[in-house]
Amino acid sequence: MYAYVGRRVLGTLPVILVIALVIFLILHLSGGDPAAIIAGDHATDEDIKAIRDKLGLDRPLAEQFLTWLWNVVQGDFGISIFNRVPVGTLILQRVEPTLMLTLTVIVFSIILALPMGIAAAWYAGTWIDRALMALAVLSFSLPVFVIGYGLVYAFSLQVPILPVQGYRSLADGIGPFARHMVLPTISLGLVYTALLARMTRSSFLEVLSQDYIRSARAKGMASFQLITIHALKNASVPIVTTIGSGIAVLIGGVVVTESVFAIPGIGRLTVDALLRSDFPVIQGVILVFSFFYVILNLAIDLLYTVLDPRIRY
Amino acid sequence: MSEPLLAIDNLRTEFHSDDGSVAAVQHLSLALAPGETLGIVGESGCGKSVTALSIMRLLPRNAGITQGRICIDGRDLSTLTEAEMRKVRGNEIGMIFQEPMTSLNPVLTIGRQLAEATMLHRGWSRREADKRALEMLNLVRIPDAERRLKEYPHQLSGGMRQRVMIAIALSCEPRVLIADEPTTALDVTIQAQILSLISELQRKLGTAVLLITHDLGVVAQTCSRVIVMYAGRKVEEATTVDLFANPLHPYTRGLLGSVPHLSNGTVPMDARLTEIPGIVPAPGQIVQGCAFASRCTLATDRCRAEEPPLVEHTPGHFAACWAVAA
Numbered sequence: 001m002y003a004y005v006g007r008r009v010l011g012t013l014p015v016i017l018v019i020a021l022v023i024f025l026i027l028h029l030s031g032g033d034p035a036a037i038i039a040g041d042h043a044t045d046e047d048i049k050a051i052r053d054k055l056g057l058d059r060p061l062a063e064q065f066l067t068w069l070w071n072v073v074q075g076d077f078g079i080s081i082f083n084r085v086p087v088g089t090l091i092l093q094r095v096e097p098t099l100m101l102t103l104t105v106i107v108f109s110i111i112l113a114l115p116m117g118i119a120a121a122w123y124a125g126t127w128i129d130r131a132l133m134a135l136a137v138l139s140f141s142l143p144v145f146v147i148g149y150g151l152v153y154a155f156s157l158q159v160p161i162l163p164v165q166g167y168r169s170l171a172d173g174i175g176p177f178a179r180h181m182v183l184p185t186i187s188l189g190l191v192y193t194a195l196l197a198r199m200t201r202s203s204f205l206e207v208l209s210q211d212y213i214r215s216a217r218a219k220g221m222a223s224f225q226l227i228t229i230h231a232l233k234n235a236s237v238p239i240v241t242t243i244g245s246g247i248a249v250l251i252g253g254v255v256v257t258e259s260v261f262a263i264p265g266i267g268r269l270t271v272d273a274l275l276r277s278d279f280p281v282i283q284g285v286i287l288v289f290s291f292f293y294v295i296l297n298l299a300i301d302l303l304y305t306v307l308d309p310r311i312r313y
Numbered sequence: 314m315s316e317p318l319l320a321i322d323n324l325r326t327e328f329h330s331d332d333g334s335v336a337a338v339q340h341l342s343l344a345l346a347p348g349e350t351l352g353i354v355g356e357s358g359c360g361k362s363v364t365a366l367s368i369m370r371l372l373p374r375n376a377g378i379t380q381g382r383i384c385i386d387g388r389d390l391s392t393l394t395e396a397e398m399r400k401v402r403g404n405e406i407g408m409i410f411q412e413p414m415t416s417l418n419p420v421l422t423i424g425r426q427l428a429e430a431t432m433l434h435r436g437w438s439r440r441e442a443d444k445r446a447l448e449m450l451n452l453v454r455i456p457d458a459e460r461r462l463k464e465y466p467h468q469l470s471g472g473m474r475q476r477v478m479i480a481i482a483l484s485c486e487p488r489v490l491i492a493d494e495p496t497t498a499l500d501v502t503i504q505a506q507i508l509s510l511i512s513e514l515q516r517k518l519g520t521a522v523l524l525i526t527h528d529l530g531v532v533a534q535t536c537s538r539v540i541v542m543y544a545g546r547k548v549e550e551a552t553t554v555d556l557f558a559n560p561l562h563p564y565t566r567g568l569l570g571s572v573p574h575l576s577n578g579t580v581p582m583d584a585r586l587t588e589i590p591g592i593v594p595a596p597g598q599i600v601q602g603c604a605f606a607s608r609c610t611l612a613t614d615r616c617r618a619e620e621p622p623l624v625e626h627t628p629g630h631f632a633a634c635w636a637v638a639a
Contacts, residue, residue, distance in 0.1 A: 211415040217371055218410075219430050219481065220403035222396075233420045308420055309465040 004312070005302060012298050019290045020072065024065050026286075027279050038081055038279055072287065078280035082273075087284035090269060097167045098254055098265035100177075104185040105250060106243070109193040114239075116193070117200020118227060124205055132197070140194035144253050148187035148260040155183065165262040188257040192246055199242040203235040210234070236307050244300040251289055317344035318386060318521050319368070319406075319489050325380035326360075326367045337363040337376070338545045340623075347488065350515060350522040352536035352553070354529060354568070358593055360545040361525045365493045368523075369408055370398050385489065404434040407482030407520075411494035413474035417466035423450075423477055424462030430484045449480035453510060472503035479510065486518060493525045508535050529572055533557060541565050544594055544604035547623060551630040561632035563609045564589070603635070611636040 027034045035052035036043070043051075052058055056067060071078070077087035120132040139147075156164040162183055168176035207213065208231060216230045258267035266285055273281035304311045326338040338360040345351050353361050366372045368383055370390060383390045385405060390398065402408075410416045418426060427449060428442035437445070443462070450458035453476040466474055475495060482490055492511060496504035512535050515522050524536055532539050532553060539556050541549040541564065549562040560566045570587035591608035594600050603621050606612040616635050623633040 211410060211412050212418040214371060215410060215416045215478070215481075216418065216429075218369055218402055218408040220399045220401070220433055221429065222399055230418050230421070234418065310419055310467050 001305075004305070008298060008301055012294050015294055016291065019294070020069055020287065021065065023283050023286050023290070024068055026283060028061065034279075037277060040277070077284035077287070080273075080278055080281050082276045082278045082281075087280050090281060091266060091284055091288055094264060094266045094269045096169060096265075097263045098258070098267060100170065100181065101184055101188065101254060101257065101263065101265065102247075102250060104181050105189040105192060108185050108189040109196055110243070112189075113193045113196035114200055116197040117239075118204055118232075120197070120201040121204035121208060122223075122227070124201075129201075133201070136194040136197045138194075139190035140198075142190070144187055144191065144256045145260050147190055148183065148257060151183045151187055152260075165260075167261075167263045167265070184257050184261045184263060187260065188250065188253045191253060192250060195246050195249065196239065196242055200235070200239050203238040204231060207231045207235045233307060237304055237311075240300055240303060240307065244297050247293060247296055251293070316346075318347045319343075319345040319523070320384045320387075321364070321368070321381065322384070323381040324364070324367060324378065324383065326363050326372065326376060327379045328373075328376045330375065334379075336379075336545055338367065339380075341381070341542075341545075341547055343540055343547070343550075345489065345521050345523055347521055348515070348519045349538065350512070350524060350536045352532040352539040353523065353525045353542060354527065354532055354539060355542035356527060356593055359542045361527075361542055362493050363545075364542075365408065365491045365523070365525055368491060369402055369406060371402075400434065403430050403482070403487070404485045405487050406489045406491060407485070407487040408491040408493065409475070409478045409482045409495050411497050413471050413478055413498060416478055417474055419466055421465075422462065423464055423466065423469070427462070427477070427481055427484060430481055434485045445484060446480075449484045450477070452483075452514070453477070453480045455480075471499055472507065475499060475503075475507055476510065479507075479514070483514060483518065483520065486520075488519075488521060489523065490515070490520045491523045491525070494527070495524070496531060497526070497528070504531070505534075511535065529557075529568060541568070544600070546604065546633065547631075548605065548634070549630075549632045550623075555627070555630050559627075559630070561626060561630065561637045562605075562634045563611050563636065564605050565632075567608075603633075609636075 027037070033048070033052075035048045035055070035057050038055070039048045039051050056064055059067075068078075075088055077091070079086055080090055116132050116136070120129045123129050152164055155162045163180055166180055168180050170177045212234075213226065213230060216226055221230070254265065255267035255270055257263070258265045259271055262268075266288070269281065270285045272278070273285065321341060321343045324338055324341040325336055327334045327336050341360070341364060343351065343353075353364065355361050363372070363376070366376075367378055368390070372378075378391060385401065390401065393401065417423070424443060424446050427446035428437075428439060431437045431442045431445050432439065446462060447458055450461060455461055455473060455476050461469070461473075466477075469477065479495075490511075495511065496507050499507060508531060511522065511524075514520065522535075524531070526532060536553050538552050539550070540547055541556075541562065543564050549556070549560070549565045551559075551561075556565065557569065560569055567587065567589035571589065572586075589608055594604055594607070600606075602615075602617045602619050603609070603612070606616040609616065613635065619635075621633045621635045623631050624637075625631050626637060
């Protein structure tokens with residue numbers, strides 16, 4: 001078991017290395033002189049030369065990459081061109097809202113999607129199934145910003161019970177935190193819920209037709225136990241996979257959601273950095289997102305072995 | 314025969330689709346006495362398994378019993394609520410299935426799946442149920458039972474898994490065991506072991522067994538009485554000895570003729586196996602007269618026009634065939 005975990009962890013290293021290489025090359029693949037891009041439209045030749053010297057942009061690409069990588073490993077993502085603050089510090093300042101939003105969305109979606117998907121599979125072909133799946137398609141088709149602004153219009157302007165925008169840290173108390181999280185969580189969570197509900201339904205449909213479900217019924221097992229004990233664990237591998245790969249969808253949505261609700265998270269940081277061509281920040285943010293994604297999927301791979309005893313690598 | 318434990322009276326089970334309803338079983342009656350072993354034989358699709366699922370009320374959602382009664386101890390199962398029916402399943406009637414490879418839940422331990430039955434029906438704690446589980450594994454002669462309890466189904470062979478299924482089905486000491494093709498998916502040597510295990514446990518526990526199979530050899534080895542089914546109907550019923558010695562229905566004779574015989578321990582070189590020409594009528598195909606007529610060498614115009622009734626030809630030996638009646 002430990003050997004297996006060790007192998008899987010080592011296995012992610014090449015992936016992370018390739019990601020790092022691609023992220024590093026963004027600056028060089030964007031066309032033109034990186035120094036000129038960094039310097040911006042109104043820079044003089046001296047400015048550009050100064051940047052080139054300072055960042056070592058005249059050195060061979062391989063050497064630049066290794067230097068950059070070495071710095072990243074040490075936690076040094078470079079310095080923001082816009083406000084001269086280390087990228088690591090910028091990300092740390094912004095990480096809490098994004099992390100919290102992602103977490104609330106995942107919890108919200110799982111709580112909603114599992115019962116929806118299970119009910120749809122249990123009543124497959126009936127109006128319950130059709131209604132739930134129509135709801136899922138609808139919420140999957142609506143863009144995050146449409147849902148977001150719609151909710152703000154309804155619950156902040158027409159019936160002003162929730163704040164229009166902004167973020168309160170959990171440190172300020174659970175009440176204000178929750179009030180500010182409700183609308184962003186629903187806006188971003190509906191897409192993810194729809195995705196999960198559909199996957200839960202199809203996974204359950206397959207499991208419910210299996211022989212061992214019939215055996216459990218023949219034992220005299222009631223529906224609730226059948227679902228929670230016999231079916232859920234069997235259906236969970238595809239569901240957990242979707243939870244993991246769905247995070248990729250979430251990350252895209254986080255950027256939009258944070259803009260709609262003016263949440264000072266990494267999403268906002270990314271948008272601002274992109275608008276300002278703040279390359280070190282863009283690279284740092286993408287690197288952090290990618291790293292998070294790789295780690296999460298590693299955790300899910302490890303979770304498989306707990307969920308299904310047949311899976312041993 | 315003593316008072317039947319399980320009695321089926323004129324059962325009709327239909328499958329519904331958008332194109333209408335199809336009867337998978339019709340006019341089926343049978344009686345199973347306490348401690349008896351009754352075989353149901355027939356080709357695939359003749360309604361054997363649907364009969365078993367009808368008894369358990371585990372039919373797929375698009376199927377249902379439209380006629381007849383199924384009684385256990387005189388209690389009509391169709392009048393029970395779903396909650397009451399759950400107390401019958403696994404407790405009064407145990408069931409084992411054809412596919413031991415897929416009939417156990419792959420993500421739960423053997424011990425857990427064994428313990429469930431007694432925890433469910435007897436309200437036992439996990440500890441008591443585990444003790445019983447160990448006892449049952451020893452009863453079905455699984456070596457190293459203590460270790461097996463902690464293992465998962467994929468760590469066991471097919472024969473072992475079927476033994477586990479039997480242990481689960483019998484752990485609440487049901488009075489009826491329905492075995493639906495219990496040996497079909499197993500190697501021949503394992504088949505014999507499983508059958509003798511079922512017979513032995515039956516004697517030990519006094520369980521009545523309804524054994525569903527397509528294999529006449531299995532019937533000969535285990536059953537005291539046999540029902541032959543064809544296209545959802547009962548075409549012959551007799552004691553096993555009587556059926557093998559004096560098969561009445563042409564279909565039964567065809568079945569017996571398609572099994573190789575060993576006389577004096579050798580197979581005669583010139584002995585040819587006979588086969589039954591044609592195939593079972595497709596479900597839903599409207600059959601005038603006897604369903605077997607199209608494949609029967611003795612068929613007359615009457616067979617193709619009128620359905621033959623089930624007639625008792627000698628005491629306890631029934632057959633539904635015009636040719637026999639004549």
